[in-house]
Amino acid sequence: MSSEPFAGLARAMVRRVLRSTGARVACAVLALFVIAAIAAPLVAPYDPTVHPDPVLLKNLPPSAAHPFGTDPFSRDVLSRVIFGARVSLGVAAASVLIAVSLGTALGAVAGLAGGWVDAVCMRAVDAVLSVPRLLLLIALVASTGPLPVGGIILLLGLTGWPATSRIVRAEVRALRERDFVVAARAMGVARHRILSRHLLPAVAPQVLVAATVAFASVIPLEAGLSFLGLGVRPPTPSWGSIILDGADRPAQLWWLVLFPGMAIVGVVFAVNAIGERLREAVDPRQEASR
């Protein structure tokens, strides 16, 4: 009985996204990147890690044979950007999944428990949120040494949960006093069942919005770490590490900055645009100011 209004909200969210032209374009852009990432071996014209001719084929500007040019190791930049989509989008998606799951769990526990558990959890969240995440990651990577991709995912996931947990906690606290939850509690429904049947479906839309925000912030973060040489290690292409290859001469090797840069901005902009429409569907007050 309680899931009915939320199914309605889910439909409203989809409608809201599809109604706006900007958001439809954003969905198409995002779909394009995801397809490119999945079908990378079929779409990419060259092998992204092989150095075919480090003398004759290095640092070539864009041409018909290499639409995005080649890098200092003579690798095809277009192929690296396409395979980079795999790494960048994959790392972002996996780490957001970890962060949002952790955040939802902690936020729900804090919100349901109330009292000192809640107070301690939220002070911890405030504390973590006020530490620059990049500094935290730099300190972590510096102490662990170079990490495989799985390690990067884990670090990004473990440092990304506080924002989600704060949102979920606020929602759960508000829902706790609503009639359908009070009624369920009065009927003697077990706590974990109230959580899974009544509260989690109700916070799902908010969690989805939080996930778009988390995704839009983790893409630049991974790119930035890889750009600093602390993220995905060569020769694996990530959008950030491709840019690193051209970073010492950005004016001469502009294609090494511009094309992967456009990929980053394109994905983040698309996710932000979709996230904004979703937020409007979840919180109609936002729409009033639009």
Added chain:
Amino acid sequence: MRRLLLSRAAQAAVVIALVATLAFVLIHVAPGDPFSASLDDPSVTADIRATQRAQWGYDRPLPQQYVRWIANLARLELGWSHTHARPVKEVLARRVPNTLLLMATALGLGLVAGVALGTWQAARQGSRSERASGALALLALSAPEFLVALGALGLFAVRWRLLPVSGMVDPVLHDGLSLAGRAADVLRHLLLPAGTLALLTTAAVSRFHRSAMLAVLPEEFVRTARAKGVTEVAVLVRHALRNALGPVITIAGLMLPALFGGAVFVEKIFGWPGMGLTMVNAVGGRDYPLVLASVLVGSVLVALGGAVAEVLAAVADPRVRGAA
């Protein structure tokens, strides 16, 4: 007001304690100790290493080490930087002011430009130029700092040669210049890095300020002012802006962590000799005490800045001020 001050001070203290503890844990999770990385550095004698080990108590049990670690931090004894061959305290003392100059300039520029843009957008609500500027702001927010910085460097410094490529002062001319000339020299070097950070600050602030203004404009005191015949510009600036100022300061405080992260990239790319550049280079040189100290000092500065912003926001809000 006093309650707010106390609770913010307590929260800042929690952050500092948390970061200090985390740094301690990291030291002990990492293989070896912070001084083993300097083994291959000839400028670090066995003597220095022994003194450091004794000072930090690496031969003691963990709880004692922890107490010593906190006590050392409280006295600002942050260890020895082997890449700079001097105490970490001295390295950071020279770099922190440069980062503060960069961030304060960027924040100042970004707040003024963001408030102006947001106010204009609120006044032109729904027009085509308003929507276009909103989309541009979102686009700017979607671009990572290092990308904007590389673009600015490539175009303004390398291709068009309008501004210096790197550093904080001209390495040859600076010392021979007059005081005004030296200030102008720093300013020229500051323009691109601070401008990069200010662009992103402007975009973020304008988005918040626009909605804050839109929330204030329907209020009765605004309508009263209009009814009295106050001009539209005066309504926007004197009445609405003053009420929206609190949220702007709050946002500035909340943006500090991201701004500091952005400064790391900007300093790295423009060779600005601040904490961010020091930290990134220290990671490369495996100068572990310097990395951790930079992270610690950076987090503490950001936490203090956030606390100050929250108190200022309360002071700027007439409702809170009246209640104090």
